[in-house]
Amino acid sequence: MDNINTITDDELRALVKACGWREATTMKQWPHEYAIVGKTVPAALYNEFQRFGARIVTGYVRYFYSKELHYVDLDGYCYWHMSLSKSGDYDLINRAKLPNIASRVRGRAPNLDALSPIRAVRAASGVTEEEEEASKMWR
Numbered sequence: 001m002d003n004i005n006t007i008t009d010d011e012l013r014a015l016v017k018a019c020g021w022r023e024a025t026t027m028k029q030w031p032h033e034y035a036i037v038g039k040t041v042p043a044a045l046y047n048e049f050q051r052f053g054a055r056i057v058t059g060y061v062r063y064f065y066s067k068e069l070h071y072v073d074l075d076g077y078c079y080w081h082m083s084l085s086k087s088g089d090y091d092l093i094n095r096a097k098l099p100n101i102a103s104r105v106r107g108r109a110p111n112l113d114a115l116s117p118i119r120a121v122r123a124a125s126g127v128t129e130e131e132e133e134a135s136k137m138w139r
Contacts, residue, residue: 007051012074015048021095032096037089053081053090073098 020040021033035041041049056079059072071080077095085091 037091
């Protein structure tokens with residue numbers, strides 16, 4: 001496999017075009033697509049797909065609910081993966097149109113990077129600071 005640090009944006013663009021992307025139907029509230037090894041990613045692109053997955057790990061971090069995820073933005077899309085497969089490979093990469101879906105909840109755009117995991121979950125669910133403070137009165 002090539003050195004992951006040498007993968008360029010142009011190589012990623014070519015890979016993205018060569019992969020098949022399917023609409024994720026299980027999470028309609030979070031519109032996105034995915035590419036999966038063995039189904040939408042040609043076997044000849046396996047090594048490049050692994051390099052893409054490794055590059056995502058070096059990207060920026062946001063919380064999606066309580067899960068810390070790494071993201072890479074490229075050409076109007078945000079890319080991420082949820083975890084490695086049991087064999088230690090990147091077998092599935094997701095993408096969504098920017099702005100990043102983690103910051104697009106209910107039309108709000110909280111800076112999830114600056115929040116603790118608990119506050120990020122609340123922000124992702126659409127709870128504002130004012131609503132949080134108001135709810136303390138009833139506890």
